[in-house]
Amino acid sequence: MNKVIEKSSALLREKYYYVKHKSGLDIYVFPKKMASTYALFGTRYGSVDSRFKKASDPDFIEVPAGIAHFLEHKMFENEDGVDTFARFAKTGAQANAYTSFGITAYLFSATERVYESLDILLDYVTHPYFTKETVDKEQGIIAQEIRMCEDNPGRALSFNLLKSMYSDHNIRIDIAGTVESIAQITPELLYSCYNTFYNLNNMALCVCGDVELESVLECADRNLKQAEPFDVISEAKPEKAEVNQKYCTCNMQVSMPMFAIGVKDVDISSDPTERMKKNAAISVISDMLFGKSSSFYNNMYDEGMISGSLDLWAEHNKSYSFITLSGEAQDPDSVYNRFLELIAKTKAEGLDREEFVRCKRVMYAGMVKSFDSTEEIANNFLGYVFDDGDILDFTDIMGNLDYDYTNELFKTMFRDEYYTLSTVYPIDKE
């Protein structure tokens, strides 16, 4: 018998079921009366896992940059020659996959024949098939994906920012790798990564939609065999608190300069609840200081210093933590100076209490709004699960966030040695 844990949130009027399946897999079913069911099958394995070993192995193995993403592509090929997309096409499901710094996930959305699609998902992700020939072919396709990304100035801006923030952490390495690094990938290396990280004890399945828990579990029973214990060590290099470099710039074909300011943070708790609390606080801080209603943004907009909106990105998980703000400006240096002035002023005066309350309300509304899409729910859900947190707890943690904690955090997080500026300038045509 499977032990079913049910968890609900009265505030959000949502609930989910959790089962630790006998295969080792964590299964989450999030019932939602919508047309589309979204299923996400992921592993705690991403681009940052470049040196690893099983506990019993004597030595670490080091793999080429971009291999987690390459492996994700290759999972779509099967021994019988039938492409995975073609298998899903028979049920009408839309299939896809993605690789991030810490997660590789395979997914589909479907309005009918959901359990058949779930069978396909569980089957193909647990059956790797790599040959020299298919690896060679993929090198051509991924090389074009990398080339396409090289022409994307927004991407150059963010990756230069991460490289400036971090000295040693693998987050500096491009998720897709380089044309040169992927050329070193072989079927043997792919199997080695697969066998290490695609262990059901290291994975989770989240299904959100108009589905029955029992039927999802039947799919798991049909397709999954019990996995070996998971005892892998993925090397995490120690990272210093200060940024790697204060400034990084490049020239690309853009209509006006782009900038990104990063605030690095290495103070990460091993307690998941602490992390969720800090995550909530840095989201609030970032919105208060730089959000659409902030004086910082509105003054610069009024003065014509920036064009359009500012993009905010606040991350806090067990592997990395930072706040970034980015946008377009004729003179990025003057925006950076405004940023420094804002921090100095806010440190002297403290965060505004009234704004704090308003921003918490904005965060609450944003949380509730994110429960209108099965895709958004499943993706957010898995993000929390892989950081040992819980999406339903997060709303309460946000609601209980107190001013003093947040104000103290602001003061310790914002220091000169943690800032970096990345810019992309237009190409000078002479």
Added chain:
Amino acid sequence: MSFKRTRLNEGVFLNVYDTPKFKNNYLAISFAQPLDKETASMNALLPLILTRGTVSYPTMEKMSTALDSLYASTINTRCFKKGEVQFIGFNCGILSNSYATDDCDIFGGTLDILREVIFEPYTENGIFSEKYLETEKQNLCDRIAAQINNKTSYAIARANEEMCKDETYGISAMGDIASVESINAGDLYEHYKKVIANAHIEIFFVGEYGEAIDSKIRSVLNFEARTPAALKTDVVRSASSVKEITEEQSVNQAKLSIGFRTGKVLSDGDYYKFVLFNEVYGGSPTSKLFMNVREKLSLCYYCKSIPEPQKGVMIVTAGVEEQNKEKAQSEILAQLKDISEGNITDEEFESAVCSILNAYREIDDNPESIENWYLGRMLAGLTTSPAQTAEQIASCTKADIADMAKGITLDTVYFMKPEDNADE
């Protein structure tokens, strides 16, 4: 769920998609007018200037703070074209009142702000603020110029522009930099009054409907009757000759965008056959373009076909190495010819049908997709729902698809290649 379209006044329509499944209410208002070079830039500027400030909220910061207090309600500007019709206006995301943790009337409060945005903009001396106008003109010009930042979408837009250079469709919905720069506050204010008085208006609500919401919408969005200009699109059914355009840009990867005249538009009534053709050709990861140009020949990461249902044009686009241009182009054309000769496997046919039926059912989960569906139908004079169209698609045959392919003609080949740096 139920969908109801009501005429509130002559030229003013309210569309209500009543469904309990969302925690957010969606409200959008569109002012639809014929796309015209003389007015495109002014139209594009209007939503931007109107959201800069109102009588009660004279600055963006004040308006934004007020919306934050209404549980982060959003009023987003919109400006797009469908065929040769330009749509401008706003769409709002409004948390359902039942999720307020106090007695806040989120919907009512947001609509009061929207009313001011539309009817009571911030003015100085009876016209738009010169200062606000200058900032928004600059922002719009920046956005127009920024299209080049995304090479993939830029290459698609350039192919459309070149293909329809002498037609109204070639006009960008964002306007052009020269005419944006020439706009003054007085003329724009005059234009604003004309748009409010004359444009065809479509209001869309998606969410849980009721008496309170109905009366709020009717009282706040209370427009006079009008006789709007006809919303029509000139269709060129087939290409007369093939245009070849090559441009050099500072890029690593070359972009190929091939423009076709499809011979079919939504108002034809049997457009659903074309929808199915497109799915087989280049609409999915099991389409002929994806399976052959990408998977078999390994020439690209993406290769897809993007049709425009009102104008009857289609762009096939791929990012390739410069030296592979001819190979990719001939494969793209060969796959089209293959379909016109009826070479469609049972698997390809069934996959395409399944995939479209799935996509049509998914529309119900997304308010913007629902609105987009019915706006398109409105222009074509149709009222068919996704479910009704799904039934028509299920009745199609392979011969229907081959017929669609036969009606397609090649118009323009646009190629963006990396700059020649031989002198370095």
